[in-house]
Amino acid sequence: MLVPVLALGGLGVFAVMGVVGAFVITGWLGQPIPVLGFEQTFDQPIDFPHTVHASLKQLDHVAADGQTMEGLGLDCTFCHRTVTTQANAGVPPVAFCATCHGVIGAEDNAELTILRDAADIIGDDGPSPVNWRRVHRLPDHVRFVHEPHIRYLTANPSEVKNSTDGVTEGPSGVCSTCHGNVAAMQQVEQVESLKMGQCVDCHRDNGAPTDCAACHY
Amino acid sequence: MTTAEFGTHNWGMVVDVDKCIGCNACVIACQAENNIPINTQDRVERARSISWIRVERYWEGDFPDAKARFIPIMCQHCENAPCEPVCPVYATYHNSEGLNVQVYNRCVGTRYCANGCPYIVRFFNYWEPVWPESLRNHLNPDVTVRSRGIMEKCSFCVHRIRRESRNARSAGVEIADGAVQTACSSACPTSALNFGNFNDPDSKVSKMKDDKRHYTLLDQFGTDPNVIYLAKIDADKKISAGEAATHG
Numbered sequence: 001m002l003v004p005v006l007a008l009g010g011l012g013v014f015a016v017m018g019v020v021g022a023f024v025i026t027g028w029l030g031q032p033i034p035v036l037g038f039e040q041t042f043d044q045p046i047d048f049p050h051t052v053h054a055s056l057k058q059l060d061h062v063a064a065d066g067q068t069m070e071g072l073g074l075d076c077t078f079c080h081r082t083v084t085t086q087a088n089a090g091v092p093p094v095a096f097c098a099t100c101h102g103v104i105g106a107e108d109n110a111e112l113t114i115l116r117d118a119a120d121i122i123g124d125d126g127p128s129p130v131n132w133r134r135v136h137r138l139p140d141h142v143r144f145v146h147e148p149h150i151r152y153l154t155a156n157p158s159e160v161k162n163s164t165d166g167v168t169e170g171p172s173g174v175c176s177t178c179h180g181n182v183a184a185m186q187q188v189e190q191v192e193s194l195k196m197g198q199c200v201d202c203h204r205d206n207g208a209p210t211d212c213a214a215c216h217y
Numbered sequence: 218m219t220t221a222e223f224g225t226h227n228w229g230m231v232v233d234v235d236k237c238i239g240c241n242a243c244v245i246a247c248q249a250e251n252n253i254p255i256n257t258q259d260r261v262e263r264a265r266s267i268s269w270i271r272v273e274r275y276w277e278g279d280f281p282d283a284k285a286r287f288i289p290i291m292c293q294h295c296e297n298a299p300c301e302p303v304c305p306v307y308a309t310y311h312n313s314e315g316l317n318v319q320v321y322n323r324c325v326g327t328r329y330c331a332n333g334c335p336y337i338v339r340f341f342n343y344w345e346p347v348w349p350e351s352l353r354n355h356l357n358p359d360v361t362v363r364s365r366g367i368m369e370k371c372s373f374c375v376h377r378i379r380r381e382s383r384n385a386r387s388a389g390v391e392i393a394d395g396a397v398q399t400a401c402s403s404a405c406p407t408s409a410l411n412f413g414n415f416n417d418p419d420s421k422v423s424k425m426k427d428d429k430r431h432y433t434l435l436d437q438f439g440t441d442p443n444v445i446y447l448a449k450i451d452a453d454k455k456i457s458a459g460e461a462a463t464h465g
Binding site: 139140141143145147148151208209211212213214216217 | 223224310312313314316318320321322323359360361362372375376379383386387
């Protein structure tokens with residue numbers, strides 16, 4: 001009687017240790033296994049599909065006219081306007097989305113209703129910003145700046161990694177190096193580890209600074 | 218990367234003590250720029266206040282012939298820094314641009330470096346920094362907020378250096394002389410504080426540093442600072458260059 005209980009208990013302990021170990025090791029190497037709030041993607045206040053806006057491919061998306069549609073193939077920089085000049089890529093304000101969605105999209109679409117309400121096209125509570133949740137976020141002690149990366153990668157397309165379903169020319173073609181194929185994502189998720197090792201490896205290969213003071217201050 | 222390449226500069230400061238009027242604008246500018254916690258009376262009394270730059274005041278002579286003397290003191294960014302070799306985790310080191318760098322996330326808070334520093338310009342965070350609610354949005358996003366248990370000190374406003382160097386590279390030019398200004402040097406109303414590149418023989422600081430009034434603080438320790446002081450000129454006294462080295 002005692003032996004099977006102990007054996008089961010021992011197995012249980014091993015199983016728990018295995019899960020904890022896997023969590024720690026995956027977290028050390030890249031992103032921890034997505035449990036307990038460590039998911040790399042979240043539900044956003046508006047379920048914004050990059051596929052519809054940024055992809056150039058035929059999609060499953062059923063548009064307001066009842067037909068499936070091709071992605072619009074917008075440039076990433078069309079919405080993430082400051083990515084080529086500043087540290088932050090920036091997410092567009094609702095007024096910007098409203099330039100299209102004031103008229104585009106079904107009137108009874110739940111997601112677009114939230115958007116139109118926020119942009120004050122419908123409702124009468126005035127415009128309010130959408131509180132998008134950050135998906136990619138480095139710790140506070142790291143300075144990341146988009147501008148030099150976009151400039152360098154645009155000039156050196158051989159360093160660009162991963163493919164994209166979206167625009168491949170110009171700055172929009174290089175985002176996949178660190179963000180993966182966002183144009184094919186219904187919901188943005190972090191696919192690269194973006195740990196110090198990845199940053200420094202690329203910096204070393206491309207003659208970029210590896211001095212601590214380049215990233216930590 | 219042909220222009221404004223990393224490591225081609227040697228940043229430094231020339232402090233003309235003769236021009237310093239002791240106004241403390243540099244201290245305030247630094248405090249605001251670098252997210253330095255507010256030094257409450259309690260902290261000052263316990264000698265745990267943080268001030269990356271300070272203006273020391275001396276009285277010379279007796280009343281009524283007393284004269285006030287001021288000297289701003291910040292991290293001297295020594296080429297031969299006593300703080301660096303004592304760090305057990307290499308959180309502080311000298312980089313190729315002449316800066317004495319403090320890597321906050323690497324720091325484990327042994328405080329050896331502060332004990333090694335003869336200029337007393339390293340400060341330890343004894344508490345988690347707090348700001349009143351009204352100042353929350355005044356923090357500089359380019360500067361890490363140091364948490365409790367971390368050593369900090371003047372960084373020569375490294376975030377401004379990095380920004381100007383990025384801008385220069387993006388424009389394909391060299392960093393112009395005077396383009397990088399630290400918070401203290403840009404706040405100084407009398408240009409007592411001057412920041413620039415010692416590697417460029419034509420820069421303002423390179424020309425100033427050979428002035429015959431020049432000296433470095435605590436020269437006898439051989440720390441070889443990147444901050445050069447120019448001695449005060451006294452109308453009553455004639456000082457020679459040799460003497461200037463021993464006076465403050």
